[in-house]
Amino acid sequence: GAHHHLHSSPTRRSSDLDYLLCEKNIQWQYARQLGIEHAVIRLPEDDRFDVTDPSHWQSIYDRFTASGLKPVVIEPMPNALHDHIKLGDSQRDACIDKVIRMLPIMEKLDIRTICVNFMAHIGWLRTAHGIPERGGALVTGFRLEDFQAPAGLAITEDALWANLAYFLKAVMPHAEKHQIQIALHPDDPPIARLGNISRILVSLTNIQQAINLVPSDCLGVTFCQATYAAMGEDIVQAATNLAQAGKIFFIHFRDIRGDKTDFHETFHDNGQTDMARMVRLYHDLGLTVPVRVDHVPTMAGETNQTPGYATVGRLFAIGYLKGLMDAVELGM
Numbered sequence: 001g002a003h004h005h006l007h008s009s010p011t012r013r014s015s016d017l018d019y020l021l022c023e024k025n026i027q028w029q030y031a032r033q034l035g036i037e038h039a040v041i042r043l044p045e046d047d048r049f050d051v052t053d054p055s056h057w058q059s060i061y062d063r064f065t066a067s068g069l070k071p072v073v074i075e076p077m078p079n080a081l082h083d084h085i086k087l088g089d090s091q092r093d094a095c096i097d098k099v100i101r102m103l104p105i106m107e108k109l110d111i112r113t114i115c116v117n118f119m120a121h122i123g124w125l126r127t128a129h130g131i132p133e134r135g136g137a138l139v140t141g142f143r144l145e146d147f148q149a150p151a152g153l154a155i156t157e158d159a160l161w162a163n164l165a166y167f168l169k170a171v172m173p174h175a176e177k178h179q180i181q182i183a184l185h186p187d188d189p190p191i192a193r194l195g196n197i198s199r200i201l202v203s204l205t206n207i208q209q210a211i212n213l214v215p216s217d218c219l220g221v222t223f224c225q226a227t228y229a230a231m232g233e234d235i236v237q238a239a240t241n242l243a244q245a246g247k248i249f250f251i252h253f254r255d256i257r258g259d260k261t262d263f264h265e266t267f268h269d270n271g272q273t274d275m276a277r278m279v280r281l282y283h284d285l286g287l288t289v290p291v292r293v294d295h296v297p298t299m300a301g302e303t304n305q306t307p308g309y310a311t312v313g314r315l316f317a318i319g320y321l322k323g324l325m326d327a328v329e330l331g332m
Contacts, residue, residue: 184219
């Protein structure tokens with residue numbers, strides 16, 4: 001994912017970002033062909049990659065820059081570390097130490113943002129992955145009544161709040177020292193309980209409570225539009241409140257139809273949100289943050305092996321976002 005520069009101005013208001021894996025693939029070429037210059041990257045999740053080794057980071061960084069893409073956001077926090085932090089288990093302190101050691105490396109590479117969720121046991125969750133959308137394109141969806149809670153997994157709300165506070169108190173002084181932004185992503189779907197697994201980042205109130213745990217200019221949010229919409233929040237008001245407080249560091253641009261207990265994802269122009277209004281709002285709020293188009297439908301001729309992350313729908317989504325951004329900049 002990345003900034004596209006349509007004019008030669010040094011700072012674009014926004015950048016369309018796309019999810020890029022560290023193994024070079026056709027999406028990297030498509031990104032450059034679309035005029036994208038910046039990337040949201042996922043660090044390699046195998047034991048050979050040491051998150052505390054600057055040379056390991058450099059090799060990945062160089063792979064992107066050689067392809068014309070500048071990494072600007074890490075998403076997600078590496079799960080091998082973060083799972084222990086969320087659960088607050090015996091490995092938590094060692095994992096937090098590794099996170100702290102990532103920050104000066106990120107500073108040196110000028111990768112300024114890390115997108116962090118706080119969903120324990122179960123992450124991003126859908127109950128269906130082949131729902132027909134417009135023209136038979138396939139999208140993901142969630143219905144609470146179709147969800148079966150995994151046996152034996154449990155965590156309380158109190159434990160999550162305590163673990164989040166512990167993490168932020170440990171990490172934020174170092175984030176400030178190295179000027180790295182911690183961008184909290186809401187729980188998706190934003191449901192307070194999945195079986196015996198509690199979730200806390202499920203409402204605007206809770207997210208504001210979370211970013212107030214440790215007052216810091218480096219602690220804010222990933223504004224994932226569709227998740228805020230699923231919460232039932234007024235997303236114009238939510239975005240306005242967070243942006244005016246200086247707390248939006250990264251935007252996920254996608255849409256749904258439905259509510260948090262029963263929804264499906266959509267093409268970017270076919271959901272329940274006025275997407276043109278949102279782009280204008282981000283512009284009017286003066287945001288200069290990265291944006292990525294996030295999940296897309298799987299289209300004709302594609303396999304549905306990685307639901308939400310296929311390629312053709314991403315081309316449409318980025319073109320649509322670029323069109324909206326240009327219209328806003330021209331005052332249309």
